[in-house]
Structure formats: structure tokens, C-alpha cells
Amino acid sequence: MIKYLNPSYIFNLTGKILNLVKFFIIPIVIVGIIFSLFLSPEDYIQGDAVRIMYVHVPAAWISLLCFGTLSLLCIINFIFKIKSMSLVFKSLAPIGLTFNIIAILTGALWGQPTWGTWWAWDARLTSMLILMFFYIAFILSYKFIKDPINSSKICTIISLAGLINLVVIKYSVIWWSTLHQPASVNLAGETTIHISMLIPLSVMLLAFLLYSALIFLMKYRIETIRVKKKGLK
Amino acid sequence: MLNIKTKNRIIIFLSIFTLSIILTFFLLKTLRNNVLYFYSPSEVSKSDENSLKNNIRLGGMVKPGSVVTDNNEIKFIVTDYEKEIIVIYQGTVPALFAEGKGVVAEGKLQDKKFFLAKRILAKHDENYMPPELKESMKQNAK
Structure with missing residues (x-):
């Protein structure tokens, strides 16, 4: 068990995974783009605008996934005080923020031709915006609070509040009337996307996941080297 | 431990x-x-008189067969399958605005049955499918 938590063991392991990710990412991105731009049909009512979905939905999912992971890591870090955890969430937060912003921007681009507006203050959109502020607060608090104990406490509180916001994001379209449509892909229930559109969506999700893994591993290794250079704190 | x-x-x-x-x-x-981003027609009809003064958003389905366009003016019925409200709007509607589809209208109630919209937003549902499939579904329904 101790062996697997050893930073240099993890460092070597991340190097191997990184090579694997590098090998797979470009073919999968190309396949994803071909599928979503050329092979997938247009929607019966939205036409070609539906193709924005293949970027918008994976980006939104990954931003939620990143924040969920981040909060869990923060809580584990708070309870069990595992030092190397802070490296993980420092590498994870910028990825989540980037995808959150991508989701909001592509959502605006999608909203204009379909709904007739760039932005609406409905529950789903507003809670996504709040998540963005949580990300920003989180990043600022580990960047600018020098004392590591204080900063990790503040990070934990922010991530905890954000975790509740995640639940609000997920159920916002069910609890309240919103302009945003309800979820189309349900793991438990019925999925309302036709299979010819679900395949490009899944490939794009995989491509986005690989991209996040790539950035995450690179960032994680850089942070590890930085800590080693400074003398482990 | x-x-x-x-x-x-x-x-x-x-x-x-x-x-x-x-x-x-x-x-x-x-x-x-x-x-709540919008109120349904039944919620509007239950609300008190004070709410008539403010700008609100009304949302529901465009009742099939109710859309009447006249010059620049468009008139249709918003329904939630219980109550109905007539909406009048001047201007262009979003591309996705259609009969039997979701709509959100921003504006003021004239009275409980009559809504003067300043802006129309189209609400689309969670179904995505290619056009050919929609056609065959229509034919099966017949």
C-alpha cells in the first residue's frame, strides 16, 4: 500500500500513462471530428446547430466531473491529511475551469440560433456560472494563500459548497422550470438521443477525457518536480 | 484504527x-x-392580481393549429394541457418556434387570458434524431 503512495513510484507510473494517452489521443480526436462534423445526421428540428452538442455536452460533463473529483480529494485531504493530494487538485482545477468556460461559451453559441438568446438567467445556466466562480475562488485560494494549512482549509470549504452546487446543477432542470432542456442521456432511464448522434457524442467525450488526462498528467508531473526542487513541503 | x-x-x-x-x-x-424561469398558464391563472402589473415569463406548449400570422403580428395559444393563454407578439420569432413545441414568452399579462409578449424564446426538448427518422415516425403514427 505504502509503495503505491510513494511520489516517485507515482511519478514513474504517470510517465507511462502519459505515453499511452499521447499515443491514443490524436486518432480519437480525428475520428471524433469526422463523426461529429460529417458522419452524424442533422437534427430534425435544429438542423446543423445540433453539432454544437458534441462539444458542449462533453465539456459540461468534464467540468462537473473535475469538480466532483476535486471536492472528494479535498475532503479526503482534510480528514486524512495526505500531502500529495494537493498536487492532484492543483492540477485538476484549471482543467475543470477551462471546460466550464467552454461549456458556457458553446452554450451561448448554441442558444442564439435555437432559443433566440445568448444567455438566460434560468436555474441551469446560472448554477453553471456559479460553478465557474467556485472554480475561480478555488484556484485563487491555493495560488494566493501562502500558508498551506490555511489554504487547504479554505479550499475544502469552497469545494464542499461547490459539491452541493453540483447536485443543484444536475437536478436544476427537473426541480424548476428552465429554458434549458432536461437531460437526454440517462444512465438509469431512457436515452432520448438517436444512436447515430450518440456515437459521435461518446467518441467526443472520450477525446475530451483523454485530453483532460493528458493535461492533468503533464501538470501533475510539473507540480511534483516543483515540490521536489523546493524541498518537499 | x-x-x-x-x-x-x-x-x-x-x-x-x-x-x-x-x-x-x-x-x-x-x-x-x-x-423559476417561467410560469405555466395554470400557475398564472392561480396567481393574484398584483402579478399582472409586473413583467413575467410565460412558458408552455404552442397549441397546434393556433398560430395566426398577420403582417408583423403573430398570435398563438400557450397551453400546459390544463389552462390556455392567448399570446400576441410583434416581431420575428426564433427559428425553432413551431406548433406543438415549447415556447417562453416575456412580457405582460393584460388579463388572465391575454398576454402581450415583448420577446419570444423557443424552448427545445431533450429529443434528438435525424429528419428521416422523424418522417417515418410520422408515417407510422398515421
């Missing part, structure tokens, strides 16, 4: 967590009316 400090931290964490969940719950309960 766990030492006393870890146990304490678990207790602190759980208490903060429960507290924040309760807080959020009450916050959202109080804010309920502000969180």
Missing part, C-alpha cells in the same frame, strides 16, 4: 456538510419563485 484527531476531523466535516445541505435547502425553498 483511526486516531482521535482523524475522528474529530470526520465529525467536523460531517457537521459542516449536513449544516450546509440544510442551509441550501432552505435557501432554495425561499428563492423558489425567483428560481
Whole structure:
């Protein structure tokens, strides 16, 4: 068990995974783009605008996934005080923020031709915006609070509040009337996307996941080297 | 197995967590009316007279066969399959505006049955499918 938590063991392991990710990412991105731009049909009512979905939905999912992971890591870090955890969430937060912003921007681009507006203050959109502020607060608090104990406490509180916001994001379209449509892909229930559109969506999700893994591993290794250079704190 | 400090931290964490969940719950309960993006026709008909003065958003389905366009003016019925409200709007509607589809109208109620819209937004549902499939579904329905 101790062996697997050893930073240099993890460092070597991340190097191997990184090579694997590098090998797979470009073919999968190309396949994803071909599928979503050329092979997938247009929607019966939205036409070609539906193709924005293949970027918008994976980006939104990954931003939620990143924040969920981040909060869990923060809580584990708070309870069990595992030092190397802070490296993980420092590498994870910028990825989540980037995808959150991508989701909001592509959502605006999608909203204009379909709904007739760039932005609406409905529950789903507003809670996504709040998540963005949580990300920003989180990043600022580990960047600018020098004392590591204080900063990790503040990070934990922010991530905890954000975790509740995640639940609000997920159920916002069910609890309240919103302009945003309800979820189309349900793991438990019925999925309302036709299979010819679900395949490009899944490939794009995989491509986005690989991209996040790539950035995450690179960032994680850089942070590890930085800590080693400074003398482990 | 766990030492006393870890146990304490678990207790602190759980208490903060429960507290924040309760807080959020009450916050959202109080804010309920502000969180709603639009009201359905039945909610509008239940509301008191004061609500007529303010700008509100009305949402529901465009009743099939109810859309009448006249010059620049468009008139249709918004329904939630219980109550219906007539909406009048001047201007262009979004591309996705169609009979039998969701719509959100921003504007003012003239009375409980009559809504003067300043802006129309189209609401689309969670179904995505290619056009050919929609056609064959229509034919099967016939």
C-alpha cells in the first residue's frame, strides 16, 4: 500500500500513462471530428446547430466531473491529511475551469440560433456560472494563500459548497422550470438521443477525457518536480 | 484504527456538510419563485392580481393549429394541457418556434387570458434524431 503512495513510484507510473494517452489521443480526436462534423445526421428540428452538442455536452460533463473529483480529494485531504493530494487538485482545477468556460461559451453559441438568446438567467445556466466562480475562488485560494494549512482549509470549504452546487446543477432542470432542456442521456432511464448522434457524442467525450488526462498528467508531473526542487513541503 | 484527531476531523466535516445541505435547502425553498424561469398558464391563472402589473415569463406548449400570422403580428395559444393563454407578439420569432413545441414568452399579462409578449424564446426538448427518422415516425403514427 505504502509503495503505491510513494511520489516517485507515482511519478514513474504517470510517465507511462502519459505515453499511452499521447499515443491514443490524436486518432480519437480525428475520428471524433469526422463523426461529429460529417458522419452524424442533422437534427430534425435544429438542423446543423445540433453539432454544437458534441462539444458542449462533453465539456459540461468534464467540468462537473473535475469538480466532483476535486471536492472528494479535498475532503479526503482534510480528514486524512495526505500531502500529495494537493498536487492532484492543483492540477485538476484549471482543467475543470477551462471546460466550464467552454461549456458556457458553446452554450451561448448554441442558444442564439435555437432559443433566440445568448444567455438566460434560468436555474441551469446560472448554477453553471456559479460553478465557474467556485472554480475561480478555488484556484485563487491555493495560488494566493501562502500558508498551506490555511489554504487547504479554505479550499475544502469552497469545494464542499461547490459539491452541493453540483447536485443543484444536475437536478436544476427537473426541480424548476428552465429554458434549458432536461437531460437526454440517462444512465438509469431512457436515452432520448438517436444512436447515430450518440456515437459521435461518446467518441467526443472520450477525446475530451483523454485530453483532460493528458493535461492533468503533464501538470501533475510539473507540480511534483516543483515540490521536489523546493524541498518537499 | 483511526486516531482521535482523524475522528474529530470526520465529525467536523460531517457537521459542516449536513449544516450546509440544510442551509441550501432552505435557501432554495425561499428563492423558489425567483428560481423559476417561467410560469405555466395554470400557475398564472392561480396567481393574484398584483402579478399582472409586473413583467413575467410565460412558458408552455404552442397549441397546434393556433398560430395566426398577420403582417408583423403573430398570435398563438400557450397551453400546459390544463389552462390556455392567448399570446400576441410583434416581431420575428426564433427559428425553432413551431406548433406543438415549447415556447417562453416575456412580457405582460393584460388579463388572465391575454398576454402581450415583448420577446419570444423557443424552448427545445431533450429529443434528438435525424429528419428521416422523424418522417417515418410520422408515417407510422398515421
